[in-house]
Amino acid sequence: MLGHDTALDEALKSLGLTHFMPPAPKPGGMIHVFQMLEARARGRLAGLSDDYAAPGGVDFGFAEHREFNAFAQRSSRDVICIYSATVRTMWSLCNAVMTIREVFPWIDDIDRLGENSAPPPKGELFFVREENHASEEIEPIRRKLAAAIFDVAMDFALMHEVGHLWNGHVDLLHQEGGPLPFPEMRLIEANGFNLAEAQALEFDADSFAIQKVFARAYRENQFKEFSEGLLKDHRLPLDGEHTASWFFTWFAVYAFFRLFDEACAAANIEQRPQPPAALRQACLLSTVAAVSARQGWSSLAMPHWATLATDAGLEAERAICRLRRSGVNANAFLAAWEGPAFDQIEIYLQTWDALGPRLAPFKRGAMAAKSDAPPALIS
């Protein structure tokens, strides 16, 4: 299907990176997570536009690198690349979260799984396993939820890169800073954008991605089967059969932001265009509330969306802190939802006055989505 001389390989070469190839399947129907993700990403991109559905319309693949990073590039075709560490870290986190019994204890409910399929000793939070019976095994239902959360997180990552391509960010970078790809980490170091401009571009890509991800959650309602259990231990604003999908979509997106924060801290990046996870999530609240009202996906009002998003974000924050053996600062998380989000959006909008006209010639109107919401909220 693909030759060796692809646009992806050229982009990787320009950054001194190696193409990471998904490991081959194992006998017995076992495929590697990278292979599953690559197939899904290609299918998802083809479903977005006729241009991407055409042969050679878009190139997707992985770079072998230890950063939680990704890039978008445009040369002979559009290129999207996700670094291998992003996939490994996200997959590991989603599965590790499921080993914490206090997170979603309802999953192992006997009511839910039935007497035969729910293993009682493992399903009870307050029973401990004897040391000589230690087991790493987790139930399929937890793996299923982990895989579904991972899928949404990686879909957000993919759609964020599409946002950089479709909203003209990559073209503007080429005009101002040269032909290199548009990276997630180290954007400021790599080119001529100032911090406020880079922040506005990241917010635009996030805004694009969150609409695509929620459009898909509305369409596919991937978490519907978890609704009953979720609502046993979460008091959430109800929204017909979509409540669980809204909740877990926010959960996945917050977890993705949080891992990105960790990676930036580990890499000692001082100036970064994405705000910290809680603020980054809070800035997207009005986008989700507006697009779901406009598209008729939901009857929830803004305060309900805020409750859903903060509940899901805090759940993810608690789980990550638990895994990292650090304390949760719920007040710091919630503080981002008050003034700072509005201040941050105000900065985006002010910057947009000058940035918007520079992006306008590069907007790809012909590549608007086939069925989803309009690509950008702000334009």
Ligand SMILES: [Zn+2]
């Ligand atoms: Zn970005």
